[in-house]
Amino acid sequence: MxxxxxxxxxxxxxxxxxxxxxxxxxxxxxxxxxxxxxxxxxxxxxxxxxxxxxxxxxxxxxxxxxxxxxxxxxxxxxxxxxxxxxxxxxxxxxxxxxxxxxxxxxxxxxxxxxxxxxxxxxxxxxxxxxxLSYRYTKAFQAVYNTITNGEIGKVFAADLIFHNAYGPDKEWFYDIKRSGGGCVMDLGIHLVDLCLWSLGFPEVTDVKSRLYSKGKKLQAGEEQTEDFAQVSMLTQDDTAISLECSWHVSAGQDAVIEARFYGTEGGVAFRNINGSFYEFKAEKYKGTNTEVLVTPPDNWMGxxxxxxxxxxxxxxxxDARTAQEYIKTAEVIDRIYGRHL
Missing domain, CATH: 3.40.50.720 (NAD(P)-binding Rossmann-like Domain)
Incomplete structure (x- = not known):
């Protein structure tokens, strides 16, 4: 040096x-x-x-x-x-x-x-x-490496889930002009980023979303924060991505946080443990067999x-690469909210 x-x-x-x-x-x-x-x-x-x-x-x-x-x-x-x-x-x-x-x-x-x-x-x-803090957990790093190293073959599907049974405690989260959106903007954005990042940020060719507030389906562009969302996406190479997220849902625990990837040669998952917002493990699947890749502790906050x-x-x-990733994720979020024609 x-x-x-x-x-x-x-x-x-x-x-x-x-x-x-x-x-x-x-x-x-x-x-x-x-x-x-x-x-x-x-x-x-x-x-x-x-x-x-x-x-x-x-x-x-x-x-x-x-x-x-x-x-x-x-x-x-x-x-x-x-x-x-x-x-x-x-x-x-x-x-x-x-x-x-x-x-x-x-x-x-x-x-x-x-x-x-x-x-x-x-x-x-x-x-x-x-x-985008979950990128830096040891558990998701193991998932990312497993996918990008080709260990599970070509990924053709991903299931993303983030339920927060408490929901935010600040009133501005529920004002769409100040928050930009509800549970998708707060929680789903993390999983959309993790998924697209792992897949190399492919073009998303199709987005279909169903957003709800207190059980009532919202219309595209409606000025209301959603507390439940189901989204289906398709990439340019036909990878099917499903996203489900919520605030205040009856999840039976504090949180459900998962990102599961299914490939031609196996699967891999990032999962929270016992409803925790902070403890995660990574698992690799082959048929009916499970291999644990990472378990806590992991002091990843910050x-x-x-x-x-x-x-x-x-x-x-x-940094042009990361800057373009931020834009691509934001464009997908816009489409989920019906802001993209």
């Missing part, structure tokens, strides 16, 4: 954090624990959240206006964990101010919003990452943020 590389390896990123509710605070704490981050500025309107954040980052400057984060020339990057309606505009302003961005999902409520942010990342040549920190430290700028 050269002297310059050694100096870069020692450098800490000066970061601004916009939104430090429990998710934002968790991501901040994980980044701090990683040892290569200096939390310099925190933008948070609620004093209780700000006070909790200062316990982990006692030297940070608390501001109530996010504008103070964008205009701070000392900062290398910005971490965003605010309500969904704010994500695109805040990411856009941070990128235009020359900051790398790590944003909670969804990056935008629509594909158009996502495209605008991606364009800003390209224009500024700054690295943009979205907290791991996506650590990967972003490392890449920014190494000088990563605009």
């Amino acid at each position: 050269t002297a310059i590389e050694q100096e870069e390896a020692k450098k800490a990123l000066a970061l601004g954090f916009i939104g430090v509710g429990w998710i934002g605070r968790n991501r901040m704490e994980v980044m701090i624990d990683g040892g290569k981050v200096q939390p310099a500025v925190i933008s948070e309107p609620f004093k209780e959240n700000a006070d909790e954040a200062l316990k982990a980052a006692p030297g940070a400057n608390i501001v109530t206006d996010a504008q103070a984060v964008y205009t701070d020339d000392y900062l290398d990057g910005v971490v965003i964990a605010t309500p969904s309606a704010m994500h695109a505009e805040q990411s856009l302003q941070a990128l235009q101010a020359g900051k790398a961005v790590f944003c909670q999902k969804p990056l935008g409520r629509t594909a158009d919003e996502v495209r605008r942010v991606v364009q800003a990342s390209q224009d500024a040549d700054k690295y943009l990452a979205v907290d 791991r996506a943020g650590l990967v972003w920190v490392e890449k920014v430290l190494k000088g990563q700028g605009y």
Whole structure:
């Protein structure tokens, strides 16, 4: 390693954090624990959240206006964990101010919003990452490797399930103008991303969705958040994908989270354990036989943020591949909601 590389390896990123509710605070704490981050500025309107954040980052400057984060020339990057309606505009302003961005999902409520942010990342040549956290679990990494290594042959079908028996506890989730959608935008987006990523982001040629609110079927484009969704998709190479997700469904446990892939030579699955939102295992199937690939423990919360920190430290700028993945996933979500003709 050269002297310059050694100096870069020692450098800490000066970061601004916009939104430090429990998710934002968790991501901040994980980044701090990683040892290569200096939390310099925190933008948070609620004093209780700000006070909790200062316990982990006692030297940070608390501001109530996010504008103070964008205009701070000392900062290398910005971490965003605010309500969904704010994500695109805040990411856009941070990128235009020359900051790398790590944003909670969804990056935008629509594909158009996502495209605008991606364009800003390209224009500024700054690295943009979205907290698609399940990609970074050891269990799903094992599933991804099994598929991409060809161990189960050609994948011809996938079943995706995410039921949250509690549902969100913040009222803005239920306002479609602020959230962009209901359980599909909140939960389904994770599984759509995992599935398309594992399959190499093929073109999705057909999408049929049935969205419900309190048992009533919603019409395409209706301004109402769904609490139950069933979606059927087909890719350009005829892989059939089914998605089912919900809030407040009577699941008999806290959560059901699964992504099962069926191939010509076997199957593989990512599954939560005992209704947990945090513990997962990976299994590989051949006929009636099951091989367990990964089981807990796995401290995966915040791991996506650590990967972003490392890449920014190494000088990563605009990443066309991941940026296009964000757009492709957003386009599928738009079609699920009937926003694409």
